[in-house]
Amino acid sequence: MKLRKVTAASAAVFALALTATACGGDDGDSGSSSSGSGSDKIKIGIKYDQPGLGLKEPGGSFSGFDVDVATYVAKELGYGPDQIEWVETKSADRENALSRGDVKIITATYSITDERKEKVDFAGPYLLAHQDLLVTSDSDITEATDLNNKKLCSVTGSTSAQNVKKDFAPKAQLSERGGYSECLSALQTGQVDALTTDDSILAGYAAQDQYKGKFKLAGLKLSNENYGIGVKKGDTETVNKVNKALEKMVSDGSWQKAVEENFGPANYKNEQAPKIGQIVK
Structure with a gap:
């Protein structure tokens, strides 16, 4: 009878120890995960x-x-x-x-x-x-120098358009918008003649369903x-x-x-x- 009591008590202590260990492990993993280096996330x-x-x-x-x-x-x-x-x-x-x-x-x-x-x-x-130009599918712009006396769009704060004006087309008319989607809308409606930023970014926007077939990349490599x-x-x-x-x-x-x-x-x-x-x- 006495032996049973001791065994039951030991089992309870052992179970409690396991619970505490598991809780401690969870806390450690959670902390690591929150810093982006844990095993769970x-x-x-x-x-x-x-x-x-x-x-x-x-x-x-x-x-x-x-x-x-x-x-x-x-x-x-x-x-x-x-x-x-x-x-x-x-x-x-x-x-x-x-x-x-x-x-x-x-x-x-x-x-x-x-x-x-x-x-x-x-x-x-x-x-x-590479920095490139996005133009409408029927555009005759093939070189950055073609932007002289044309309207070039980029987002506010970007240096892409300024680089084109400084290095290739000093007479380009810069038009800044709040985002690339706004530049795309302006390009689609003829308010601007081209949009400039990285070609990967331009391709991503032009690949959207609503824009398929409407735009093309000029294929220029204005930067790496x-x-x-x-x-x-x-x-x-x-x-x-x-x-x-x-x-x-x-x-x-x-x-x-x-x-x-x-x-x-x-x-x-x-x-x-x-x-x-x-x-x-």
């Missing part, structure tokens, strides 16, 4: 407002080339699609989001520059984009934009893992498939997948 920074690249759909899902690349990379890091937490990361906050640990990686049309490399590390590049995946400064282990994932994505054909699915409708003539660590100036 990975937080990835993307744009929410760039069709073809990073877009939050009305139903709450996400689409675009950057999303496809990030999903593939996450898989190679051991995370399924349901373990990804997408975090909107605006351009001005990308470095801070990484340094704070808000996200593990950022895949958001993040051009690799010497200035940015002082603050964050980059894997990749995974796409070589090497898109990389941002990683917290000093996290060499993650950089190496992401680079291996990108190499595999290219070799198994998934990279080209993602390009065609996201940019194909705009007849986007993409560059070949860049070699890891090869920055085109």
Whole structure:
């Protein structure tokens, strides 16, 4: 009888210890996940407002080339699609989001520059984009110099249009709008003659169902934009893992498939997948 009491008490203590251990483990995982480095979730920074690249759909899902690349990379890091937490990361906050640990990686049309490399590390590049022009399908604009005495649209605060005016078409009339969708509407109605920014961004917008067949890329290479995946400064282990994932994505054909699915409708003539660590100036 006495032995039974001792055994029951021991079992209760053992069960309590197991419960405490499990609770402690959950707290640890939760803390790691909140910084984007846990085993249950990975937080990835993307744009929410760039069709073809990073877009939050009305139903709450996400689409675009950057999303496809990030999903593939996450898989190679051991995370399924349901373990990804997408975090909107605006351009001005990308470095801070990484340094704070808000996200593990950022895949958001993040051009690799010497200035940015002082603050964050980059894997990749995974796409070589160029500044280009988007014009209507029947436009006769084929060179940047053709924009002299024509109206060129870009978003407020962007340097793309100013670069065209400074380097190619000094007589171009600049028209700034609040967003690329506004520039597209102006282009469609003839209020402006062209829209300029990265060709990947232009292709993403032109590939939307409502715009298919209405616009075309001029096919100019006015600049080189090497898109990389941002990683917290000093996290060499993650950089190496992401680079291996990108190499595999290219070799198994998934990279080209993602390009065609996201940019194909705009007849986007993409560059070949860049070699890891090869920055085109």
